[in-house]
Amino acid sequence: xxxxxxxxxxxxxxxxxxxxxxxxxxxxxxxxxxxxxxxxxxxxxxxxxxxxxxxxxxxxxxxxxxxxxxxxxxxxxxxxxxxxxxxxxxxxxxxxxxxxxxxxxxxxxxxxxxxxxxxxxxxxxxxxxxxxxxxxxxxxxxxxxxxxxxxxxxxxxxxxxxxxxxxxxxxxxxxxxxxxxxxxxxxxxxxxxxxxxxxxxxxxxxxxxxxxxxxxxxxxxxxxxxxxxxxxxxxxxxxxxxxxxxxxxxxxxxxxxxxxxxxxxxxxxxxxxxxxxxxxxxxxxxxxxxxxxxxxxxxxxxxxxxxxxxxxxxxxxxxxxxxxxxxxxxxxxxxxxxxxxxxxxxxxxxxxxxxxxxxxxxxxxxxxxxxxxxxxxxxxxxxxxxxxxxxxxxxxxxxxxxxxxxxxxxxxx
Numbered sequence: 001x002x003x004x005x006x007x008x009x010x011x012x013x014x015x016x017x018x019x020x021x022x023x024x025x026x027x028x029x030x031x032x033x034x035x036x037x038x039x040x041x042x043x044x045x046x047x048x049x050x051x052x053x054x055x056x057x058x059x060x061x062x063x064x065x066x067x068x069x070x071x072x073x074x075x076x077x078x079x080x081x082x083x084x085x086x087x088x089x090x091x092x093x094x095x096x097x098x099x100x101x102x103x104x105x106x107x108x109x110x111x112x113x114x115x116x117x118x119x120x121x122x123x124x125x126x127x128x129x130x131x132x133x134x135x136x137x138x139x140x141x142x143x144x145x146x147x148x149x150x151x152x153x154x155x156x157x158x159x160x161x162x163x164x165x166x167x168x169x170x171x172x173x174x175x176x177x178x179x180x181x182x183x184x185x186x187x188x189x190x191x192x193x194x195x196x197x198x199x200x201x202x203x204x205x206x207x208x209x210x211x212x213x214x215x216x217x218x219x220x221x222x223x224x225x226x227x228x229x230x231x232x233x234x235x236x237x238x239x240x241x242x243x244x245x246x247x248x249x250x251x252x253x254x255x256x257x258x259x260x261x262x263x264x265x266x267x268x269x270x271x272x273x274x275x276x277x278x279x280x281x282x283x284x285x286x287x288x289x290x291x292x293x294x295x296x297x298x299x300x301x302x303x304x305x306x307x308x309x310x311x312x313x314x315x316x317x318x319x320x321x322x323x324x325x326x327x328x329x330x331x332x333x334x335x336x337x338x339x340x341x342x343x344x345x346x347x348x349x350x351x352x353x354x355x356x357x358x359x360x361x362x363x364x365x366x367x368x369x370x371x372x373x374x375x376x377x378x379x380x381x382x383x384x385x386x387x388x389x390x391x392x393x394x395x396x397x398x399x400x401x402x403x404x405x406x407x408x409x410x411x412x413x
Contacts (some may be wrong), residue, residue: 020057269296281356
């Protein structure tokens with residue numbers, strides 16, 4: 001392709017292309033003992049989860065959105081010259097080591113797989129049993145630890161279906177997240193590899209001006225904290241997962257590489273699990289309308305960053321999130337639609353089930369979980385069309401329709 005597929009200048013422009021990941025074997029490798037490690041609240045039922053995810057993808061497709069599946073893009077990327085060997089090396093370099101003998105055993109196993117099987121191993125993980133046919137010399141660890149054939153040599157990535165987190169399109173470029181939790185680092189590594197080498201992206205590794213940050217940066221930033229409010233204004237949450245220093249570096253890169261962006265609004269939210277990203281408490285649903293969890297409004301701080309002198313950043317503390325949004329968007333009035341219909345109990349219950357994590361597919365038209373009835377009713381009363389999807393299993397990973405999607409292209413508005 002000669003044209004760059006990436007173009008996101010708003011949160012609400014008609015959605016033309018999106019990247020998703022259909023939940024797979026990695027979800028069936030979650031056990032009660034690993035729930036906390038993999039950031040899940042409960043054991044999901046994969047078949048039902050896939051049905052719900054397919055219904056989500058179908059809603060997007062029938063409204064004209066092109067859906068790219070990250071697992072297919074990764075498989076196709078592995079066929080590009082030199083990519084397999086380099087990616088295997090990178091995965092092994094960040095994999096907890098049990099001695100060079102085990103690492104070389106893993107390398108031989110991964111190299112023996114075709115691209116379909118290698119893609120599954122990269123996402124679903126590798127257990128000892130998978131490698132039983134690859135011979136190696138025994139090592140001391142084999143005699144000192146339980147030789148459980150189902151113990152992991154490479155961990156699964158059950159959070160990958162939340163495609164918003166490892167990357168976010170800003171303008172004609174891509175922010176590659178540096179994930180806060182070690183178990184999710186590989187997600188961003190895969191996305192960066194796809195961006196650098198897959199033919200669908202016209203501006204990969206040869207055009208660094210179209211890529212921001214990077215998967216292995218020291219300070220973490222995640223895509224769920226980044227909202228492209230307008231061509232000129234981007235918001236970045238300072239949260240449990242995104243550090244202030246990372247937000248500053250991202251803002252600096254945006255100002256250096258994208259002349260359209262004029263300001264980055266840093267929005268600090270409490271660093272707690274329930275509010276892990278900005279988009280779990282606040283999303284844009286129309287030109288001047290936002291859905292927000294009311295329990296957060298008196299706890300946020302907003303600071304606007306702009307280009308300063310001599311290449312530095314300039315900082316302007318804002319009186320409130322509402323005032324920051326008005327100034328950033330050049331509006332006299334904005335509407336903050338409180339989830340739960342103003343009922344604090346309903347708001348807290350439905351926020352836990354991602355009531356404010358909506359995905360806008362056009363101005364005033366959003367995808368949301370059907371189960372959040374009170375929040376959806378108040379959106380409807382405020383003129384927002386809600387496309388409801390079932391989510392009894394998808395919700396177990398603590399993320400909504402916005403979390404599950406990485407928009408690649410929207411129509412400019």
